């Protein structure tokens with residue numbers, strides 16, 4: 001595939017920078033330093049970055065993609081048997097028409113399945129992390145989901161190590177905060193569009209709640225980011241590229257130095273309404289007790305304190321209520 005052509009968007013330019021994670025994980029000291037600077041400026045200026053050589057095995061992505069497709073093609077009653085009461089959608093299935101962006105009255109045109117952290121039965125965190133349901137109808141769904149979850153955790157951890165260095169923190173600052181963190185792997189299905197949507201789009205503009213998001217499968221098109229000039233730019237990742245963005249927790253921790261950029265998924269042109277879209281974001285969350293108080297060095301005369309102290313758990317609770325997942 002012609003990478004350049006593929007990555008040109010509606011403005012005729014790449015909407016987001018591109019970095020190579022192996023420069024950080026396998027490179028020389030000079031490569032690592034360059035990577036930290038590239039990632040840091042991407043997160044500070046754009047809030048989004050494309051990543052190649054991210055270490056997430058292609059086969060695993062492809063196989064989980066196929067398993068997710070199989071799940072979403074099950075009868076709706078079967079899918080709904082994986083809807084778990086009182087879990088705010090944090091495990092299992094959430095049906096079409098439930099989630100909406102915080103400012104929006106209409107629900108997004110999507111259904112999804114969420115997989116949460118895996119810990120052993122006797123782990124002190126077990127009460128926080130209920131079991132993920134096994135999807136009996138789709139062979140391998142549970143194991144593939146678990147494998148992909150772990151792979152995303154590992155790549156996300158490497159990216160946060162680079163960001164810690166960029167922020168002048170200890171390289172391992174985030175490690176204990178994301179070990180057994182409350183991350184969520186979400187398989188999203190945007191079904192074919194069958195009638196003129198009133199106001200709804202596939203995913204209304206929003207910012208992500210978590211530290212960072214790692215996204216595969218956006219290649220079907222539709223993802224757009226809002227740049228500083230308030231233009232919507234298409235994100236068109238190349239083959240094997242994943243899209244990473246800063247979420248509100250990392251923006252909050254860095255007192256808006258790293259930016260959680262607004263994004264959305266638009267409906268395709270009418271000729272492509274029959275095409276469904278499947279994407280797989282991994283929302284990397286810390287443990288609930290992580291303190292999101294703004295880092296001292298990010299509060300300056302030019303950048304006065306923007307946020308009150310809060311923990312990640314309290315913040316997540318507040319946000320899940322706003323988007324209609326928690327009552």
Ligand SMILES: O=C(O)CCC(=O)C(=O)O
Pocket residue numbers: 188203208215217218223263264265279280281
């Ligand atoms: O489907 C996509 O490409 C992005 C979805 C998204 O932004 C989200 O679920 O937070």
Ligand SMILES: [Fe+2]
Pocket residue numbers: 206207208263
């Ligand atoms: Fe998002």
